[in-house]
Amino acid sequence: MDSAPQAPSLPPEILTQLQQAAGPGGWTLDAHEIAPHLVEGRGLYHGTCALMVKPATTEAVAAIVRICARHRIPIVPQGGNTGLCGGGVPDGASVLLTTSRMKQLRGIDPATHTMTVEAGMVLADVQRVAAEHGLLFPLSLGAEGSCQIGGNLSTNAGGIAVLRYGNARDLVLGLEVVLPDGEILGSLKSLRKDNTGYDLKQLFIGAEGTLGIITAAVLKLFPLPRDQATGFVAVRDPQAAIELLGLARQRSGDAVTSFELINRLTLEYVLRHMPGTVDPLADPSAWYVLVEMSSSRADAGLTTALEDCLADAIERGLVTDAAIAQSEAQARAMWRLREEAPDAQKFEGGSIKHDVSVPVGKVPEFLARATNSVEAHLPGIRVTAFGHAGDGNIHYNLSQPKGADRDAYIARWAEFNRIVHDIVQDLGGSFSAEHGVGKLKIDELVHYKSPVELATMRAIKRALDPDNIMNPGKVIIP
Ligand SMILES: Cc1cc2nc3c(=O)[nH]c(=O)nc-3n(C[C@H](O)[C@H](O)[C@H](O)COP(=O)(O)OP(=O)(O)OC[C@H]3O[C@@H](n4cnc5c(N)ncnc54)[C@H](O)[C@@H]3O)c2cc1C
Numbered sequence: 001m002d003s004a005p006q007a008p009s010l011p012p013e014i015l016t017q018l019q020q021a022a023g024p025g026g027w028t029l030d031a032h033e034i035a036p037h038l039v040e041g042r043g044l045y046h047g048t049c050a051l052m053v054k055p056a057t058t059e060a061v062a063a064i065v066r067i068c069a070r071h072r073i074p075i076v077p078q079g080g081n082t083g084l085c086g087g088g089v090p091d092g093a094s095v096l097l098t099t100s101r102m103k104q105l106r107g108i109d110p111a112t113h114t115m116t117v118e119a120g121m122v123l124a125d126v127q128r129v130a131a132e133h134g135l136l137f138p139l140s141l142g143a144e145g146s147c148q149i150g151g152n153l154s155t156n157a158g159g160i161a162v163l164r165y166g167n168a169r170d171l172v173l174g175l176e177v178v179l180p181d182g183e184i185l186g187s188l189k190s191l192r193k194d195n196t197g198y199d200l201k202q203l204f205i206g207a208e209g210t211l212g213i214i215t216a217a218v219l220k221l222f223p224l225p226r227d228q229a230t231g232f233v234a235v236r237d238p239q240a241a242i243e244l245l246g247l248a249r250q251r252s253g254d255a256v257t258s259f260e261l262i263n264r265l266t267l268e269y270v271l272r273h274m275p276g277t278v279d280p281l282a283d284p285s286a287w288y289v290l291v292e293m294s295s296s297r298a299d300a301g302l303t304t305a306l307e308d309c310l311a312d313a314i315e316r317g318l319v320t321d322a323a324i325a326q327s328e329a330q331a332r333a334m335w336r337l338r339e340e341a342p343d344a345q346k347f348e349g350g351s352i353k354h355d356v357s358v359p360v361g362k363v364p365e366f367l368a369r370a371t372n373s374v375e376a377h378l379p380g381i382r383v384t385a386f387g388h389a390g391d392g393n394i395h396y397n398l399s400q401p402k403g404a405d406r407d408a409y410i411a412r413w414a415e416f417n418r419i420v421h422d423i424v425q426d427l428g429g430s431f432s433a434e435h436g437v438g439k440l441k442i443d444e445l446v447h448y449k450s451p452v453e454l455a456t457m458r459a460i461k462r463a464l465d466p467d468n469i470m471n472p473g474k475v476i477i478p
Helices: 012-021 031-038 056-069 123-131 149-152 238-252 266-275 301-314 328-339 339-350 360-377 406-410 413-426 442-449 451-464
Strands: 051-053 077-079 095-098 105-109 114-118 172-178 184-185 212-218 228-234 255-265 287-295 319-323 354-356 384-390 392-399
Touching: 012 051, 012 056, 031 051, 031 095, 056 077, 056 095, 056 172, 056 184, 056 212, 077 149, 077 212, 095 149, 105 123, 114 123, 114 149, 123 149, 212 413, 212 451, 228 238, 228 301, 228 328, 238 255, 238 287, 238 301, 238 360, 255 266, 255 328, 266 287, 266 328, 266 339, 266 384, 287 301, 287 328, 301 319, 328 339, 339 384, 354 384, 354 413, 360 413, 413 442
Parallel strands: 051 095, 077 095
Antiparallel strands: 105 114, 114 212, 172 184, 172 212, 228 287, 228 319, 255 287, 255 384, 354 392, 384 392
16 A cells, blocks of 8 residues: 655664664664565555664663654564554654564463463464463464564454453463653563552553553463364354354353354365365355364363264254364364465455454344445455354455456455445444554544544553654554
């Protein structure tokens, strides 16, 4: 959406101060090294910065921020740069601060199921370290091989296990943050209970770096699953999927970890474009569910529970066919069908994306109303809907009509936003379920939040960041 980057600069004396604060190996002006940090993954935004800093400690982050605060220089925190709303892309003569050198494990306590990590630890490494101690860090998403825990917390990431464990917000006990004036808000507590006024950490979780820079966190861990059952299920329609969710939760002792809805077109894109993927079922169905149950008890009998549940659901007319994974490899193959959905769409031309949530029971109504509306608005538009139906969160993506001009189609993004998001609003939902606001959805925020909500958000932003140096131009314009 933005155009090509130019490299702006800072006054030499300020540049020197920042370089000294970042320390040896803690900064770069190398355009090749900086380039991948200036573009959002889908290429929607191209940014600029005057310097990229790579501090290795919280103290170095604080020193850098203090200099920026003194000289009112915008500073943009960035983790793995996998965010999908342009939130980590800097503009103008800003300082881009990557947390990629802050990867330390500060501690893990298997007895109390907690672990303290620095912001730059890659999510997959957090999961791996927990697993090495026989524990689970349940946050899991397609970008886990490169996104960082600081970015996950800053976007309040969701993913495939929210139904069971909650989203990132629910997985944090304590937080260390560098505030926009360079003060360190050190609150790395592992308290399960702390009713001492405002829960400050929750302000920074989901703030997308607009209120401060998260440098470390105390995370909640859980027992590792010892029994798992995964099924790929053809359902009658989305309403049947929601009824199946209730049934599966009851029949499994509430062991449903993931419940992903996928429409046929999404599956067709994956089968067409992703080598090695196979349809687990003989006949096509308009809608599918990928369901996973898990338990920390090895003898939980989840495969039997899933079989019984599906047999019952077939009898009730909710399910038309199903395959249950007989091995880890089969379960992985089923998950690939879901995980490859975002990439598979790229081969089908322009895609206008919506990451929405509605109350779980309203998912069928949302899908029916939105699809009727967008198809009436642009005949030939192709709806690829998939996502975390168990959380009421659908990635409602619209591929361009076959043969349409990609750029002309993408230019209509705001038009389709209005159609889809108005329906979401009418159903009491949210225009951004898990990817955040960043730059991409600022107009939507202004459009859909109430005046009181907007005023409260602006008051918080102004109180913490009066000079608007912390990731300006993202989420909320003060
Ligand atoms: C293939 C794919 C699948 C995905 N699936 C999901 C999914 O299922 N669920 C989901 O929620 N998201 C998903 N995402 C989006 C993305 O991975 C998440 O938003 C992730 O949490 C971003 O982490 P990151 O480290 O890459 O953050 P970045 O992209 O680097 O930054 C994201 C935002 O957080 C801010 N930020 C980063 N680090 C810090 C910090 N330390 N302190 C303060 N602010 C900071 C940035 O300024 C920016 O505003 C997916 C992305 C891809 C590419």
